[in-house]
Amino acid sequence: MNFNGILPLLVLASSLVPGMIIFFLPESRIRLRTTLNLTGAILKLLLIGYMLWGVQHDQSYVFRYNVLPDLELVFKADALALLFVTLSAALWFLTTLYAIGYLEGSPHRSRFFGFFSFCVTATVGVAMAGNLFTFFVFYELLTLSTYPLVVHRGTEAAIRAGNIYLVYTLAGGAVFLTGIVWLYGLLGQVEFTHGGVAATLGLEYTAQLQVIFLLLIAGLGVKAALVPLHGWLPQAMIAPAPVSALLHAVAVVKAGAFGIIRIVYEVYGIEFAQTLNLLMPLAIVASITIIWGSLRALWQDDLKRRLAYSTISQVSYIILGVTLFGPAGTIGGVVHLVHQGIMKITLFFCAGNYAETLGIHKISEMNGAGRRMPWTSIAFSVAAFGMMGAPLTAGYISKLYLIQGAEMAEMVWVSWMLTASGLLNAAYFLPILYRLWFINQPQTWLQERIRAQGRWETHGLLLIPPVVTAAVTLGAGIFADTGWSPLFWVKLVAEMEYLP
Amino acid sequence: MFDPVPWLILLPLAWGCLTFLAGIGRGGRLVVAGLIIQLVLTIILARQIVMEGARHYAVGGWGAPLGVDLYVDGLTGIMLLLTHVVALPLVVYARAYFSSQAEGASYFWPLTCFLLAAMNVLFMSADIFNIYVTLELLGLAAVGLVAAAGSAGSVTAAIRYLLVTLLGSGAYLMGVALLYGTYGSVSLAVLEPLLATTEISAAACLAAMLMLAGLLLKTALFPFHFWLPPAHGGAPAPVSALLSALVIKASFYLILRLWFDLFAPLVTTQAAQLLGGLGAAAILWGSILAFNQTRLKMLVAYSTVAQIGYLFLLFPLMTSAIPGAAESAMQGGVMQLVAHALAKAAMFAAAGVMVLSAGKDDIALLGGMSSHLPLTLFTFALAGITLMGLPPSGGFIAKWLLIDSAVSGGQWGWVVVMILGGLLSAAYVFKVLRQAFLPPVAGIKFKPVIRMLEWPAFLLALISLLLGFRSVEVLNLLGAA
Numbered sequence: 001m002n003f004n005g006i007l008p009l010l011v012l013a014s015s016l017v018p019g020m021i022i023f024f025l026p027e028s029r030i031r032l033r034t035t036l037n038l039t040g041a042i043l044k045l046l047l048i049g050y051m052l053w054g055v056q057h058d059q060s061y062v063f064r065y066n067v068l069p070d071l072e073l074v075f076k077a078d079a080l081a082l083l084f085v086t087l088s089a090a091l092w093f094l095t096t097l098y099a100i101g102y103l104e105g106s107p108h109r110s111r112f113f114g115f116f117s118f119c120v121t122a123t124v125g126v127a128m129a130g131n132l133f134t135f136f137v138f139y140e141l142l143t144l145s146t147y148p149l150v151v152h153r154g155t156e157a158a159i160r161a162g163n164i165y166l167v168y169t170l171a172g173g174a175v176f177l178t179g180i181v182w183l184y185g186l187l188g189q190v191e192f193t194h195g196g197v198a199a200t201l202g203l204e205y206t207a208q209l210q211v212i213f214l215l216l217i218a219g220l221g222v223k224a225a226l227v228p229l230h231g232w233l234p235q236a237m238i239a240p241a242p243v244s245a246l247l248h249a250v251a252v253v254k255a256g257a258f259g260i261i262r263i264v265y266e267v268y269g270i271e272f273a274q275t276l277n278l279l280m281p282l283a284i285v286a287s288i289t290i291i292w293g294s295l296r297a298l299w300q301d302d303l304k305r306r307l308a309y310s311t312i313s314q315v316s317y318i319i320l321g322v323t324l325f326g327p328a329g330t331i332g333g334v335v336h337l338v339h340q341g342i343m344k345i346t347l348f349f350c351a352g353n354y355a356e357t358l359g360i361h362k363i364s365e366m367n368g369a370g371r372r373m374p375w376t377s378i379a380f381s382v383a384a385f386g387m388m389g390a391p392l393t394a395g396y397i398s399k400l401y402l403i404q405g406a407e408m409a410e411m412v413w414v415s416w417m418l419t420a421s422g423l424l425n426a427a428y429f430l431p432i433l434y435r436l437w438f439i440n441q442p443q444t445w446l447q448e449r450i451r452a453q454g455r456w457e458t459h460g461l462l463l464i465p466p467v468v469t470a471a472v473t474l475g476a477g478i479f480a481d482t483g484w485s486p487l488f489w490v491k492l493v494a495e496m497e498y499l500p
Numbered sequence: 501m502f503d504p505v506p507w508l509i510l511l512p513l514a515w516g517c518l519t520f521l522a523g524i525g526r527g528g529r530l531v532v533a534g535l536i537i538q539l540v541l542t543i544i545l546a547r548q549i550v551m552e553g554a555r556h557y558a559v560g561g562w563g564a565p566l567g568v569d570l571y572v573d574g575l576t577g578i579m580l581l582l583t584h585v586v587a588l589p590l591v592v593y594a595r596a597y598f599s600s601q602a603e604g605a606s607y608f609w610p611l612t613c614f615l616l617a618a619m620n621v622l623f624m625s626a627d628i629f630n631i632y633v634t635l636e637l638l639g640l641a642a643v644g645l646v647a648a649a650g651s652a653g654s655v656t657a658a659i660r661y662l663l664v665t666l667l668g669s670g671a672y673l674m675g676v677a678l679l680y681g682t683y684g685s686v687s688l689a690v691l692e693p694l695l696a697t698t699e700i701s702a703a704a705c706l707a708a709m710l711m712l713a714g715l716l717l718k719t720a721l722f723p724f725h726f727w728l729p730p731a732h733g734g735a736p737a738p739v740s741a742l743l744s745a746l747v748i749k750a751s752f753y754l755i756l757r758l759w760f761d762l763f764a765p766l767v768t769t770q771a772a773q774l775l776g777g778l779g780a781a782a783i784l785w786g787s788i789l790a791f792n793q794t795r796l797k798m799l800v801a802y803s804t805v806a807q808i809g810y811l812f813l814l815f816p817l818m819t820s821a822i823p824g825a826a827e828s829a830m831q832g833g834v835m836q837l838v839a840h841a842l843a844k845a846a847m848f849a850a851a852g853v854m855v856l857s858a859g860k861d862d863i864a865l866l867g868g869m870s871s872h873l874p875l876t877l878f879t880f881a882l883a884g885i886t887l888m889g890l891p892p893s894g895g896f897i898a899k900w901l902l903i904d905s906a907v908s909g910g911q912w913g914w915v916v917v918m919i920l921g922g923l924l925s926a927a928y929v930f931k932v933l934r935q936a937f938l939p940p941v942a943g944i945k946f947k948p949v950i951r952m953l954e955w956p957a958f959l960l961a962l963i964s965l966l967l968g969f970r971s972v973e974v975l976n977l978l979g980a981a
Contacts, residue, residue: 023878067897068971108871137891144890153936154870162934168924173890174919178907181900185908214812 003449007051008063008075008128013083014044019117025110034100036114041093044124051077062130071190073137074130078192080266080334080492083165083486084258086126087338088250094465098241098349100463102356112152116242118145119251126255127381131191132180132267135259139176139223142255149243150236157405161238168222168232169252170389176219179212183267186212194496196269206276209268213278216263219328224256225312225318227289233312237304244304248311248448250347255365257318257337264322265330265465265497274325283323287417289316293425301362303351306428307344314340314387314419321402324414329405330494331487332398338486339386339394342472346383350376350467357458359447363432368441373457377436379470384429386473389422397487501548504541505570507559507622508580511538516613525605527596531613536593538616539584546577549980556626556689569687571626577754579623581977582838585963586745586845589956593816593849594628594738595953601736601856606648610779615641619750626710629686630760631754632669639665639718644931645739646731647789654856657730664717664727668751670716678707688762696765697818715758719749721775721812722782725805729789733801737852740797744804745845748835752811756833759815759835772815779812780917787924791931795861796851799928800844806925807840807887813902813914822908831841831975832901833969838974839894842964843886850879850959857946863932868940875954877936882961884929889922894967 017042025033051061061077077085101114103109125138143166149163151425177417183198184190186205190197198209233253237244247253264273264282273279293313300306317340321333353376354360354369370377378493386393399418406414450458480487515534519527549555561567591612598605617639618840621636643665647658679814680686682703683694695704728748732740748882757769786806793799814833853876854869855861869877886895899918906914940946967974 023874065969065970066972068901069973073901111874137896140890141892144885148937151934151937154939156938159934159937162937163930166926166930170888174923177903177918180916181903183905185904355732376532 003060003291004051004054007011007047007061008077011044011047011051011128012075013446014040014047015117015124016121019114019121023114025051027110028107028108029205033110035089037096037100037117038093040117041089042097044089044498045093048082048086050084052086053469055079056084064130067073067133068369071133072131072189073130073134074191075125075134076192077128079489079496080261081128081391083126083334083338083489083493085256087254087336087341088120088123088127089251091246091469092191092340092426094270094468095128095242095246095345098245098352099240099458101459102240102242102352103329104459106223108152110391111148112240115145115148116246119149119246120488121145123251123255126258129187129192133182133189136177136180136261138214139255140173142251144174144224146247148242148251149238152240152243153238155238155304158238161235164235165232168229172219172229173221174219174258175215179215179219180206182215183212189292190267192266192321194266196265196267196272198268199272201321203275209276210278213263213268213273213276217260220256220259220263221285222256223252224260224315225253226285226316226319227292228313230293230312234305234308237302237308241304241348244308245345245348245352248308249341253311253315253494254337254341258316260319261322263345270497279323283320283411283414286320287321287414289416290320290421294428297428298424301364303361303363303366303432304348304356307347307351309342310347310428312423316370317398317402320414321398321405323413324402324405324409326402326405326408327494327498328408330497331490332401332403332405334493335487335490336398337474338490339398339476341392342469342476343383343386343395344464345467346379346386346473347496349462349469350380350383355467355475356462357448357450357451358445360445363435365433365446366435367439368436370436371441371496372445372452374466375457379466380436380472381433382473384433386477388425388429392477394472394473394486397480398475502544503557504545504548505558505572505624507541507898508545508624509617511541512613512617512620516610516617517612519609525598525609525873527609528591528598531591531609532588532595534613535588535616535727539588540622542577542580542584545937546581547976549574549577550977553980554828557624569689570624570628572624573661575753576623577758577840577977578834578974579749580620582749582841583616583619583623583746584648586841586960587612587742590738590741590745590845593741593757593953593956596950596956597736597738597852597856600953606650607644608736608738611644611648611737613891615645615742615747622750623753627686628679628688628691630779631674632676635672635718635754638747638750639669642743644923645742646735647740649734649736650947651734653730657734658901659733660727661731664681668714668717671710671717675707675709675711675714681725682707690764692762695762700766704829705766706952708758708766711758712755712763715751715755715771719748719755719808720805721808722778722785722805723809725782725786727876728805729798729801732804732848733795733798737797737855738820739803739846740852741848744801745841745850747842748803748804748808752808760818769816769819771806774821775781775812776816776914779815780810780914781949782812783808783921784809784924787921787928792930794863796855796863796866796932797848797861799850800933801848801865803847803887803925803928805843806921807836807844810836810840810898810918812904812912813918817905817909817911817914820905820911822909825905825909828901828905831978832898832905833872834978835894835971835974839886839964839967842885842895842960842967843895846879846957846961846964847887849960850876850883851937853949853953853957856882857949858944859947863935865941866932866935867938868903868944868946869936872940872962873949873954875958876949877933879954879958879961881929881933882965884914884925884933884956886961886964886967888929890916890970892966896969897965897968904975912928950974
């Protein structure tokens, strides 16, 4: 086997192996554990950097392994896969830094970082999966490796949240599996292919393919938090902040959304999906989710809960973009996969900072925090403006393409809906910003655990990651037209899906 | 060419006699060494089967119809290999277990050796009377192991188990007598063509019913499962693991053999559907009961009741006329058998460690286990992944094959049962896991456990998990004609 075939495996191993070693490390070996974590994360980034370079130079990275005579495990680092892999590896690196600072001195850190590494391995596996079978394997591993993180604190509330999480995700996985086996029965073993493969079956299978689509989307929709399958997400907020950050920005919800992208473009094919009348119902569900999530977010006083409902709403932008027939919609949806990740992780990092530094969990407690924690608050503000789709941020680019896509697909109601959602986003983010910057701070903070030291308003490892991601949010918006932006890469992907 | 077949029978008998002579509770090291030798022998045998195909072995040079025939094929190879892969870590575990808890150690070693000898012969027998003898030996050894714990509860369970096993083999023996009376032979090689060519007689039908009913009782298929949980849940952990992982599989193996070979002309689609229906009931009812248990080992025992159900789904799935569907069903069933044996052995062993450490068998006492015995809890979780049928475990591959077979054969009812069964097993596995994440119950003091207690169980769980990546080899061995 050549080196190009092993490369996807190395990318998986760079987080799997450190994770396995970390499990067996005693709690006290902090330095070794940190070294392992960061070495793995940096190594992964380097490997991915190499593959990014390679894919632009027409290299292909494929690994195959026969699990059964006619059942293959396939890893394929194509352009779409690399988009998601890069996002998860970069954010994993930052989240690891953040988590090291966040969990300093708390118990069970070996277990935490072990599962944390498994979780990223599963995400990268989902991203590089070359067929539905492989996708499913890692999709379920993701469920299993995130459960211990959700219940990490071991309180009654955490366990209850974990139960709800499991009920939703395992049931979703079971439905998904049924759909996959059925599809394999019809199509045989097929890999994700640009332009889709289901069209070969022809129209006499319309009814079956529609039911299968429903099963697949229902299974994926649980993790993508499509209404009415979103109930677990606000509950899972109980997890420690780095976990929420990863869950919302990269791992779980994105795995669902990414799966839907694969199903629509590379299994059914966008044109065949349109012929089968599958896109319109999905667009309606996504739109309902967008509005419903925003509406629910308005009423939450708990900061992390408000962000959770905001995630529900924002992830459906991706799905909505997928359903808008035409390249602009595709670009808007897929690029939002990256943009939402960067912005949402910033918001969660900041929420964690407020909670850890000042003991603030509720929005009503945030008065004047901008004065006390300027950097965190600037990062939060940038990301919040991004979510609203303000110009110069990454969110603006997403929304621009989505609205364009809606016009091209001649779905006027979608552009109205997007505008409404933008207003709702403003309605639940602006009050927070107002409290942060324009209301005076209280006499004493609720529970000031970390004192400001000179320039550092909080622990350095807690501060750097959100500032970096906020800067990237701006960068992805301002430099969207350069060759290194997510947008550029997404345009490449979209081209392939429409010109098979 | 070296032939491992006779050695696989003689060696365990020899270890059994030697450990018996060595005295109570002694001889563990010998059994470990002996099992290593036997494992090597089974690997050699499996390789021979893959290379050269199935073969007959005439004991003492006198084959059927006068003498006793042994027969090894792919399925035999899988069963023998599985037995030894499971038994070896378990005896290492048992040595550690009985060094910290003397209860039940008395005749563990000789009984285990006789148990393994009986199973080895059973898997290789091609003679229905010979099979009866091995069934009796197996049953008696198993009952002895259950009774060895010595507590009132375990003696009651053992007596009930004894009655069931005698009833089962009695029914089987009646069937054998009927067949012998009608056809004048007990050799499968002679009987098979006779049953296939002559007109189906009432005696043959009655014999088939008696023999299968006896075996179903021993396999503890719903509604014959009543005896299993107390017997398996009450025995010392290494015994529970042996019984749940291997012993019930022996009688299932016989059902599989008889159903598809000897009684193939007699069985009907309705009968297959009936077995499948009982299997489905076992999956659902067993899982619900498992979830309702308050004792850890009883939960694991009821899980066995549920998991046996999956094995019986292969009978209706095999009736499918769609090409490939029957083949996947057989492969899926055998994978499920193998994966379950590995996972259940690991799970019982892990449960034994937790009970030993907590001092009492109660799920409510497991709080804090995640920090006290992380490796053992991890073992339990990995075994649970196989039972839930989640990737990349062997249980997942089994379920994939079975669902694939059901979908392509259009038998949607079984798909629903399997999906529901997976979710229900998640419910009882996570019932244990989430308890372990809670803080410890006030006043509980965990006893430390030695490492050799934790690692063999972990190894078994790991094999069951990674089996998914080596399924091709297992199926190759199965397909060796």
